[in-house]
Amino acid sequence: MNTIRIALIGYGNVGQAFARMLRRRDEYIRETFDTEAAITAICTRRLGGVTDPAGIDTEHLTDDRFDRSLDALTIIRGGEYDVMVELTPINIKTGQPATDHVRTALSLKKHVITANKGPVAWAYRELRDLAREQGVCFCHEATVMDGVPVYNLAKETLMGCRITEIQGILNATTNFILTKMEQGMSFDDAVAEGRRQGFVEADPSMDIDGWDAAAKLTALMNVLMDVHITPMDIDRTGISEITKADLDEAAARGKRIKLLCHGRMEDSRPVGTVRPTLVDADHIAAIMDTTASYVTVTTDLMGGVTVIEEPFEPEIDHTAYGVLSDLLRILTEIRTPSPRR
Numbered sequence: 001m002n003t004i005r006i007a008l009i010g011y012g013n014v015g016q017a018f019a020r021m022l023r024r025r026d027e028y029i030r031e032t033f034d035t036e037a038a039i040t041a042i043c044t045r046r047l048g049g050v051t052d053p054a055g056i057d058t059e060h061l062t063d064d065r066f067d068r069s070l071d072a073l074t075i076i077r078g079g080e081y082d083v084m085v086e087l088t089p090i091n092i093k094t095g096q097p098a099t100d101h102v103r104t105a106l107s108l109k110k111h112v113i114t115a116n117k118g119p120v121a122w123a124y125r126e127l128r129d130l131a132r133e134q135g136v137c138f139c140h141e142a143t144v145m146d147g148v149p150v151y152n153l154a155k156e157t158l159m160g161c162r163i164t165e166i167q168g169i170l171n172a173t174t175n176f177i178l179t180k181m182e183q184g185m186s187f188d189d190a191v192a193e194g195r196r197q198g199f200v201e202a203d204p205s206m207d208i209d210g211w212d213a214a215a216k217l218t219a220l221m222n223v224l225m226d227v228h229i230t231p232m233d234i235d236r237t238g239i240s241e242i243t244k245a246d247l248d249e250a251a252a253r254g255k256r257i258k259l260l261c262h263g264r265m266e267d268s269r270p271v272g273t274v275r276p277t278l279v280d281a282d283h284i285a286a287i288m289d290t291t292a293s294y295v296t297v298t299t300d301l302m303g304g305v306t307v308i309e310e311p312f313e314p315e316i317d318h319t320a321y322g323v324l325s326d327l328l329r330i331l332t333e334i335r336t337p338s339p340r341r
């Protein structure tokens with residue numbers, strides 16, 4: 001039996017959900033890949049790190065096992081692992097420190113999985129090329145629409161198609177708030193309700209001001225359209241100015257207001273916009289309620305192809321699955337390497 005050793009850099013909601021899901025699929029991984037998946041390092045900002053080359057028992061992990069002197073880069077440079085999973089919070093305006101974490105691990109010929117959009121939105125091309133040079137995988141499925149296969153749909157299922165346009169609702173929080181406001185809730189109550197349900201952050205401004213959607217659109221454009229932009233290049237408007245009266249007026253005309261993301265090429269230049277948009281009742285965006293999201297990629301050979309992420313409980317498992325699916329892809333790749341990752 002082989003072993004694949006995993007270092008988790010960041011162990012919050014996603015890290016812990018991933019560890020639980022890995023335990024649930026332990027047998028499947030053993031049977032399918034003849035491999036044992038062992039988490040051999042975990043790091044958080046406040047607690048420091050814990051390492052165990054034999055595998056950490058995540059079900060019974062307690063804070064006193066952590067060594068405060070171990071930080072992320074120390075573990076990434078010195079740890080015994082094969083796959084580094086980047087799960088620290090995103091800094092949308094710099095992509096750091098996650099980009100440095102990813103760059104360092106790839107330089108050491110480690111496979112990388114990130115759920116953090118920062119590295120993909122800020123440095124995708126450099127990191128992709130570095131991974132290719134080093135002969136390792138750089139996977140990032142969970143960065144947009146969690147475990148819904150968006151990148152993999154385009155890269156693996158729609159092979160040979162050129163993506164010319166991307167459109168979608170990429171931020172669940174703002175879609176939830178707009179839906180609840182249409183139903184009569186105030187903006188503040190909708191935010192509070194989202195917090196109660198656990199998917200709205202303590203500071204929801206990154207969602208409300210459209211930054212999160214801009215980072216996701218950037219990541220999609222960088223990967224799927226092979227451009228090199230950052231979230232700063234997106235023409236971005238959030239939903240803070242949308243009122244109940246605006247939504248009622250739209251409804252009276254049989255329409256809805258949605259925070260739409262749109263990426264395309266204009267005169268050979270990438271153009272990305274995130275803005276509240278009036279959509280007709282028969283537009284695909286109009287059927288997205290609460291935390292649902294979707295993306296449509298327009299291709300030259302297949303026309304438009306749409307994937308939808310439906311609301312799901314617990315939401316965090318969607319993200320954990322995105323990370324797990326990347327791990328399974330790496331295991332598949334190790335077994336049967338493809339000529340170009």
Ligand SMILES: NC(=O)c1ccc[n+]([C@@H]2O[C@H](COP(=O)([O-])OP(=O)(O)OC[C@H]3O[C@@H](n4cnc5c(N)ncnc54)[C@H](OP(=O)(O)O)[C@@H]3O)[C@@H](O)[C@H]2O)c1
Pocket residue numbers: 009010011012013014015043044045046047071072086087088089090097115116117142143146315316319
């Ligand atoms: N939650 C979701 O639904 C979701 C969905 C898709 C993608 N993502 C992305 O996945 C990533 C993780 O999200 P999350 O919800 O798990 O965040 P979280 O609950 O805030 O957890 C973040 C973890 O990272 C640690 N951390 C922060 N800075 C660090 C550093 N410099 N070095 C080492 N560890 C550090 C934190 O430690 P302390 O607790 O000690 O600060 C914590 O363990 C984020 O980039 C997020 O955008 C999340």
